[in-house]
Amino acid sequence: MSIAEAQAAELSLERPSGLWRDAFDRFRRNPAALVGVSLVLIFTIAAIFAPQIAPHPPNQQVGPLSTNPAGPGGGHVMGLDEQGRDLFSRLLYGARLSLLVGIVSVGIGLAIGLVFGALAGYVGGWVDTVVMRVMDLMLSIPSLLVAIGLVTLLGRGMVQIMFAVGVTTVPIFARLLRGSILGQREADYVLAARSVGVPGRRLLLGHILPNSIAPVIVQATLTMATAIIEVAGLSFLGLGPGDPSLPEWGKIMADNANRLESAAHLVLFPGFAIVLTTIGINLIGDGLREAIDPKLKS
Amino acid sequence: MPLLSVRDLEVRFFTRRATIHAVNGISFDLDAGQTLGIVGESGCGKSVSSLAILGILPKAGRVTGGRVMFGDRDLLTLKDSALREIRGRDIGMVFQDPMTSLNPVLKIGRQITEVLFKHLRMDKHDAIREAIALLERVGIPNASDRLDDYPHQFSGGMRQRVMIAMAIACRPQILIADEPTTALDVTIQAQILDLLKGLVEEEGMGLILITHDLGVVAGVCERTHVMYAGRFVEAAPTDLLYHHPRHPYTLGLLRSVPRLDASQKEKLIPIPGAPPDLTVLGAGCSFAPRCPYATDRSREVTPVLEEIDDPSHLVACWNPVSDADASAVAVPVERGRS
Numbered sequence: 001m002s003i004a005e006a007q008a009a010e011l012s013l014e015r016p017s018g019l020w021r022d023a024f025d026r027f028r029r030n031p032a033a034l035v036g037v038s039l040v041l042i043f044t045i046a047a048i049f050a051p052q053i054a055p056h057p058p059n060q061q062v063g064p065l066s067t068n069p070a071g072p073g074g075g076h077v078m079g080l081d082e083q084g085r086d087l088f089s090r091l092l093y094g095a096r097l098s099l100l101v102g103i104v105s106v107g108i109g110l111a112i113g114l115v116f117g118a119l120a121g122y123v124g125g126w127v128d129t130v131v132m133r134v135m136d137l138m139l140s141i142p143s144l145l146v147a148i149g150l151v152t153l154l155g156r157g158m159v160q161i162m163f164a165v166g167v168t169t170v171p172i173f174a175r176l177l178r179g180s181i182l183g184q185r186e187a188d189y190v191l192a193a194r195s196v197g198v199p200g201r202r203l204l205l206g207h208i209l210p211n212s213i214a215p216v217i218v219q220a221t222l223t224m225a226t227a228i229i230e231v232a233g234l235s236f237l238g239l240g241p242g243d244p245s246l247p248e249w250g251k252i253m254a255d256n257a258n259r260l261e262s263a264a265h266l267v268l269f270p271g272f273a274i275v276l277t278t279i280g281i282n283l284i285g286d287g288l289r290e291a292i293d294p295k296l297k298s
Numbered sequence: 299m300p301l302l303s304v305r306d307l308e309v310r311f312f313t314r315r316a317t318i319h320a321v322n323g324i325s326f327d328l329d330a331g332q333t334l335g336i337v338g339e340s341g342c343g344k345s346v347s348s349l350a351i352l353g354i355l356p357k358a359g360r361v362t363g364g365r366v367m368f369g370d371r372d373l374l375t376l377k378d379s380a381l382r383e384i385r386g387r388d389i390g391m392v393f394q395d396p397m398t399s400l401n402p403v404l405k406i407g408r409q410i411t412e413v414l415f416k417h418l419r420m421d422k423h424d425a426i427r428e429a430i431a432l433l434e435r436v437g438i439p440n441a442s443d444r445l446d447d448y449p450h451q452f453s454g455g456m457r458q459r460v461m462i463a464m465a466i467a468c469r470p471q472i473l474i475a476d477e478p479t480t481a482l483d484v485t486i487q488a489q490i491l492d493l494l495k496g497l498v499e500e501e502g503m504g505l506i507l508i509t510h511d512l513g514v515v516a517g518v519c520e521r522t523h524v525m526y527a528g529r530f531v532e533a534a535p536t537d538l539l540y541h542h543p544r545h546p547y548t549l550g551l552l553r554s555v556p557r558l559d560a561s562q563k564e565k566l567i568p569i570p571g572a573p574p575d576l577t578v579l580g581a582g583c584s585f586a587p588r589c590p591y592a593t594d595r596s597r598e599v600t601p602v603l604e605e606i607d608d609p610s611h612l613v614a615c616w617n618p619v620s621d622a623d624a625s626a627v628a629v630p631v632e633r634g635r636s
Contacts, residue, residue, distance in 0.1 A: 124357075186356065187398065188393060188395055188398040188399040189398060189399055189400055189401040189402070191349075191354060191393065191399075192391075192393055192399040192400070192461065192464070193401065194352075194354045194385070195352055195354055195385055195386065195390070195391040195393075195465075196385060196386030196390070196391075196412075196413045196416075196464060196465070196467075197382040197383065197384070197385035197386035197387065197413070197416055197417065198382075198386075198412065198416065199379075199382055199416075202412075206404075206412075207401050207404070210401075210403045210404070211401065211402065211403055
């Protein structure tokens with residue numbers, strides 16, 4: 001048996017593994033990432049099964065109207081709010097909103113950002129200059145300010161907020177993908193693909209993009225946490241949905257900010273919910289980064 | 299009529315700081331079933347020439363003169379869409395580093411069938427069968443089981459075989475191999491060279507083998523061109539070139555190759571100095587500053603390729619070396635010959 005054959009035989013004995021599979025294995029061995037997954041899983045289950053888990057509907061009055069609502073206890077694990085609604089139930093339904101907000105706004109940001117980033121990185125030249133200067137311009141204004149401006153322009157409401165927050169994340173994704181593509185564009189495998197006549201569009205979509213996308217995925221996860229905080233922040237500032245019945249976490253906090261002394265639970269519990277979700281998502285993002293970052297690859 | 303006929307090819311790189319004269323008027327013909335070696339040190343323009351022929355130069359590079367006739371078409375004047383049809387179908391290319399030349403996130407089956415879809419319009423079933431046949435042709439064991447493997451699951455030599463399979467997928471008439479064995483172990487080098495030689499013999503392809511390794515050329519190529527600073531300085535049938543080198547640079551290259559049959563006391567003789575700065579293209583022979591035989595004329599007038607001793611032997615030198623000067627040199631170990 002020749003050396004080459006021996007090597008091939010040895011290789012074929014190995015468990016079949018791919019790039020993503022290796023990344024998954026690394027991810028699975030990272031305890032912090034697993035904590036993140038558990039946290040996010042808990043909130044996801046809470047969001048999906050809110051109607052089954054919640055003891056009461058989110059807007060049903062189950063206790064007395066009160067300017068000094070009761071804290072945890074008496075059959076209500078997290079207490080009541082000033083309209084006599086069960087806070088725990090409201091937070092469960094709020095999880096739906098927050099996760100939706102995270103996914104939708106990052107989705108909007110990704111969709112626009114990827115197109116601009118791919119254009120800038122692959123086409124180059126003046127397209128690159130124009131796109132990237134616009135992105136720089138957006139980054140030079142604090143993202144919360146851009147979001148506030150957009151909400152003012154579009155009007156209050158959940159959809160508007162998600163869009164506004166999504167737009168502020170566009171430059172992050174565009175810059176990241178552009179840089180990643182620039183790094184891959186002159187790679188040997190791209191030259192090799194060109195040498196067999198692969199046309200430009202397939203070169204970008206089939207060869208360069210799959211190799212450039214990993215850092216963007218990591219960033220998307222991390223940005224999702226930021227988006228949830230930003231939406232909560234916008235709600236807190238009073239730019240959230242006008243509908244008082246929507247159990248958005250940031251909105252609940254804002255509505256009760258002046259009751260911090262008399263009914264701290266109304267601010268603390270939604271606060272914890274926001275913190276735990278974002279920590280969970282961040283841990284997943286960091287775990288993903290370590291799992292697929294080419295620099296850490298052996 | 300030759301398969302490929304390159305005339306006065308000139309390539310320059312335009313950067314913000316300077317213009318680099320990478321290739322300065324090279325000409326050669328390649329016939330079907332012929333193997334042509336292009337030898338020279340790093341940066342002499344050998345790889346750039348091949349990229350220019352295929353029209354895949356990096357952005358800063360531009361062909362500034364010459365013709366590349368493939369059949370009755372000049373590849374340099376073709377539109378990119380027409381050139382894309384030729385690349386991979388009529389002319390294939392194998393690159394130096396098999397570790398980076400395959401797309402790391404695509405299964406190798408996918409990378410081979412992509413070429414077949416594109417050029418031969420095969421359907422999926424035929425393409426997969428053909429891909430297996432190709433992998434078997436280039437000597438990959440259990441070919442049908444390996445289509446779904448990723449490049450990192452192959453060793454360097456095996457990856458280079460996959461690259462060759464991709465390059466020959468459409469039975470091209472010409473194969474350009476740019477340092478195909480440089481990144482490989484010596485034992486694997488010989489296997490890959492044998493494979494290339496076999497392909498030339500059986501498929502009747504024309505092969506252009508670009509290398510810095512004189513041992514590789516000795517084993518494979520019928521004819522060898524020696525390149526220096528973007529020009530050919532000597533061109534001859536390989537045996538003639540090795541036994542009767544006429545250009546001082548060729549002689550220098552041969553002297554700097556280690557040999558098994560030399561006594562241990564014998565020292566290698568390096569070529570003094572470094573390759574010239576290609577941003578300034580002065581008059582005279584580019585090798586003159588490093589050449590022990592250089593005269594005032596060498597420094598003032600650029601020599602052109604001219605016949606010497608034999609119609610097939612060309613040299614661009616005002617003071618070619620004689621057999622007596624070259625006597626200390628024997629043919630290097632011929633690694634590629636089996």
